[in-house]
Amino acid sequence: MLDAKEREILEYIKNKPACSSMDIFEGISMAGSYPTVKRILAKLKGENLIAVQGQGKGTKYSISPAYQLLQPIDLESYYQQEVDERVIKESFDFDLISEVLSKYSIFTENELLKLQTLQNTYQKNISELSEISYKKELERLAIDLSWKSSQIEGNTYSLLETERLLKEKLTASGKTRDEATMLLNHKDALDFIIENPDYLMPLSTSKIEDIHSLLVKELPVEKNLRKRRVGISGTNYKPLDNEFQIREALESSCALINKKETVFEKALLALVLISYIQPFMDGNKRTARIVSNAILIHHNHCPISFRTVDSIEYKKAMLLFYEQTNISNFKEIFIGQFEFAVNTYF
DSSP states (O other), X not given: OOXXXXXXXXXXXXXXXXXXXXXXXXXXXXXXXXXXXXHHHHHHHHXXXXXXESOGGGOEEEEOTTHHHHSOOOHHHHTTSOTTTSOOOOBOOTHIIIIIITTSOSSOHHHHHHHHHHHHHHHHHHHTSOHHHHHHHHHXXXXXXXXXXXXXXXXXXXXXXXXXXXHHOOOOTTOOHHHHHHHHXXXXXXXXXXXXXXTTOSOOHHHHHHHHHHHTTTSSOOOSSOOSOOOOTTOOOBOOOOHHHHHHHHHHHHHHHHHOSSHHHHHHHHHHHHHHHOOSSSOHHHHHHHHXXXXXXXXXXXXXXXXXXXXXXXXXXXXXXXHHOOOHHHHHHHHHHXXXXXXXXX
């Protein structure tokens, strides 16, 4: 999160765009030296929160077009306002992909360094595992992901019940058939991407539809891209309701993800954009989690189980992206869960 001085400097720049560092130093109320202001400006630029024009004494600072996407937002404070009180972006932001995500990185250099260091640990660890041990750990992760991904969607199976179902095909008493089917479908989809690690790359709309079909098999859920409106509980955000616009948004997202250089950006963008577009009547977030992991697996990166994610916090971070196109909290979840996966499974 930003400290008080960083927040004050950002607020000053918002109110007085194209200002100089000296303007900022003289204009803010908090005590501090001019070099401190320059250091904070360099940090904010490195985090893509401000844009810089000019050089030397002619350098001017303005709020970055990526500010809305990346600025830290406190979830507790944000959700103190009820759904109808929050000022939000109620409809799909068409400029998000073309004007922001295509031009700015969603990770800072320090965040990418942390993720790459974890990835290096993962590669070292698996190099020391036998093939049997590696497959055992991957199986454990797959069970955890199937359980947590389903739990986020309201499935009431416990982790132990999920393990029994997936290993022994024994259903839990008092649970519905659809709950068991959802879990079994998750495992089938994960097994598919593990056995076919190159299938989804390059990412395309048709391949995302294939993953969705695996996840909703034998469930009362429509397949293929939706042709009618869908609502989302807990928010006034309204996803696209035109089939052609849905397809266009999904194709633009695939092109963006394919173009991104870092695997971490590809994986995180798949997580949030598929959910944001809501291309299917149901199963969107489940599809996003599998596709994101397919990207990681294709590039020999550590997959993510999301096992320790609090379901409510996950949904809040996702709703924040819907309402404000802000990725800050969901990015924290992604980084934390990547670290957990590296340290727990391998």
